[in-house]
Each structure stands twice: as structure tokens, then as C-alpha cells.
Amino acid sequence: MAKRIEDLTVTSNRRLSADLYVIELLSPATLPELRPGQFIQVRVDGSRETFLRRPVSIHDVDIQDNTLKILIQVVGRGTERLSLLRPGDSLNIIYPLGNSFSLPLPGDRVLLTGGGCGVAPLLFLGKYLKSENHYFEILLGFRNSQRIIELDEYSSLGKVHLTTEDGSQGEKGFLTTHSVLKNEKFDRVYCCGPEPMMKAVAGYCKKNNITCEVSLENLMACGIGVCLCCIVDTVRGNLCTCTDGPVFNIKELKW
């Protein structure tokens, strides 16, 4: 699929929690084919401190409306500026970038799991899998009940299991301590979230011989495989997160 640079129009920007925003973007042309796991490179204008583009996961896609959604967590100047976007604003992006999650085999018992802002690609993946009639369950982890986002969206796709670190909603603990992992047997796990969370899930999957794909987020300059900055140390040597990833089978990673 050809990559392209395009000015998209912000159609909405909704604050979901203290530091998470979901921004809907409208393409002036027909959206290219987008696959779950892929990302876009966003140009943040207006400050000498936001010189490079920001890689952002595709959170949701509506082919009919020609829109896509991104989930932004405010962590620095770039994401702060993005959080201030208003309907009608223009956003320059390069897309579609990166590989995508591989599809489950027929009959695979599938789990989508992640937490915090890392849930971003899981919504798109869940909608896609549902449209392909793959059954799956969802395990989400957040710090506390105030941090939980879009539970209704995930619930409409499949059975949702929930953890919070303080137990304010769902089971208390982490993804890997949730009872669903003891009570159910999964064949394939898709995971995205903070690195310690993904490493814990990867550890669980390795131990239980479960196929697992994780979506990585590394510092990136170009997003198209020329700068070689976003490398991941893998069993095949240094690979680029942007072109060889962002989705990796944990068998490839030296975790």
C-alpha cells in the first residue's frame, strides 16, 4: 500500500480522562487501506520543540465516513499541542505506516490485552476481528477507575475483563494476575501497553506456550525506515520499529 502525506481535518477532540484524548480526523480523499497495528506520523506545528513528527497508533477507522481516530496521551510538548486541537483544525500526517497484527487461525482462542494509552490499537483490532467473525475476549488494565476509558466500546465487541492496580474497579492487580488467565486457555494473545506490562504478558505467554504479538513504541524520527533510530534488538539483529514493526511476535524479541 502506497504511503502518502495528507492534511486531515479534525472533526472532534474528546477528553476521555485526565490525560487521554481521542481525536477524529477526516481525510479529504478516500482513506487508504488501513490495517490494525499500523500507525501514522503526525506533524505537530507551532513550536521549535516539536521539530519531528510523532508516531501515533490508529485507534479506530470508519471507512464509510472516511475518518480515523487516534488516542493521545499527554506526556510532552508534542502531545500537549495535539490535545489542544479543535474541530476544523488541520493535521498533516504520513500514513499508513508499519506492519499489522497477524490474523488468528480459525478456532484460535484469542485474547486482546493492554492498558493505559496502549489500548489504542486494540479497539481497531477488535473491530476488525469481529468483522472477520473471530471470537475473542478482552483484558484491560488501568491504574484506577478514573483512568478507565471506552469500556462501552470494548464491551460491544466481546467479553471484557478488567483490572485496576488499586482495585477500584474490576479485579485488583495487573493484567498477568487476572483470574481469566488461570481459568481460560488462550492460543493467541495480542498486547499493547507500557513496556513493563507487555514484558509481563510476554513472559506469561512464553511460559504457557501461547502465540503472542506485541506492538512496540520506540523513539522515531522518519517512520519510513531511513533514519534507523527506532531500532529493536531482535534475534534477527537490529530491526526498525517503523518498518519491520511496530508489531512483533515475542519470539523475535530478546525479552
Added chain:
Amino acid sequence: MVNLGFSIGDLYFKNPVLTASGTCGYGSEFDDFMDVSQLGGIVVKGTTLEPREGNPYPRMAETPSGMLNAVGLQNKGIDYFESSIYPKLSLYNTNVIVNINGNYIEEYVALAERVGRLENIPAIELNISCPNVKKGGMIFGTNPDSAREVIRAVRAVYHKLLIVKLSPNVTDIVSFARISEEEGADSVSLINTLLGMAVDVRFMKPSLSTVTGGLSGPAIKPVALRMVWQCARAVKIPVIGMGGIMTASDAIEFILAGASAIQVGTASFIDPGISLDILLGIEKYLIDKGFADITDMVGFINKS
């Protein structure tokens, strides 16, 4: 009609816009964004005799109006280049220049000989200015005697166009341009990145795994421009200017200051099709200012 073409030695360039090594991969990464063959040339990723894994992550830090990198010449080596990359590069209808690097003079020489045998590579850029490797690289480019020795050795075996890429991390870059000229280089290109660093205050550690790295982007443009201007006045061989060029106007500054050609680097990370926009902007400027030929514009500020 304006003429954008010019020659360095026997090599004709259809226009003065080239992409800088390490910022354009092997050209094909840009195919979705522009027709690479319309450029004056591309300088492909720094190549070494043996494959190199480069430095550990993190290799990049964003800084005000620029970025630091410490990639460390990650590449698959000359054998892979010859078998898997060169055939594709040969399809481009532009000057494909290979940036060569080594730990020792013997490696530079061996690499120059290998690349010299490749019919569709009309020039090399001798990189004696990479700041991100422990051996070779900038060590050659910051010591006049070593620089002279490596240029002389490569010149002896390489008979096509030889461009020497200079380091700005020296007291007097002009002396290195002069050495290049004296040793028979056909051109000098400058500047490579400026040595810099950044500290992550949140995690209280260096932002790069190597602590220091090379600064690029518009933050370095005034320094680069000054050095290009100095070198262009000091040597007769053509100077290829680069450092923070983001727009046609930036490129024109370099040409007016004495650069015969320019390279677009970090700007391609933000807009992979920017080189072609810059070329169109230069052409428009020539027309607007009434220049018939790009060469009339080179060093214009020094002429009056």
C-alpha cells in the same frame, strides 16, 4: 528556461539538489513520495566493508529545532550492498553516490576499490566525519595528518569523482578543505553533524546510549552556512553544502554563499518529498531573479 545543470569534474548533475547520506536510505523508501530520478543525485547510507549493527537504543533525541542521532553507521556491509541494493539503485536515472566509511585506512581503500568497480556508481563521498563511531570516522576528519593520509590513499585507487565529507567539529574547517583539494579530491561536502548531547531530566540520564551524538536540523544551519562560505572562498574545487536545509530559501542561501550543490538531510525525516519541493523552489527563484544558469548564482554574495 533556466539551466539547473552543472558538472563537477567529468560528472554531470542535472540539478543541484541531492539527498544527504543517512537520511534517504537507498532511495526506494522515498518512491511513494517523489520521483527520486528527478534529483541531481542521492548519497546513499554510509557503507562499510563489514556489516555493522550500530549503537544501542536510544539513538535519537529531539532537541530545539533539530535532533541528535547516534546511529553509528548501521548497515549490512558492501557484499550485501553489491548483491541486493546496487541492482535497484542502478534503475534510478540520477547520480547515485556511495558514502564510504572505515575503521582503518586500508578499509577505506578496499571499499573505494570495490565501489569503484560498480559501473552505475559515478562517485563516492569519503566520510571522515561520522561522530558516532569509536574508530575511524571523525578521528580521520579532525586530524589534518590523518585526513591527508586517508584522502591520498583513496585517491590513489579511486579514479571517479571523489567527494570528501568534512566534519564541523574542528577549529578550522578551511584547512581540511584545502587538504582535500591538495590531495586531489574533486569536491568537498559539508557539514556533517555537530557533536552534541542531551540529558533526560525525568530519568536523570543521558538521552542517547552513547551520551554524545550528532546534531542536525535547522539548529545548525547558520554554522553550516558560515563554514560553506569560508570553504568556498578558500578552495577552487566545488563545495557541496548541507546542514539544516528545510526549504528552498535555505538551499538558496547556501548556493548564494558559494555552494555548487546542496544536500537535503534531516528535513526528509519530516517530509520525505521535500527535496523535490526544494528543487522547484530553486528553479522558481532563478526565474524570478533573472538568472539564466544556476552557476551564475553560486557564490553570488562574494562577487560584488
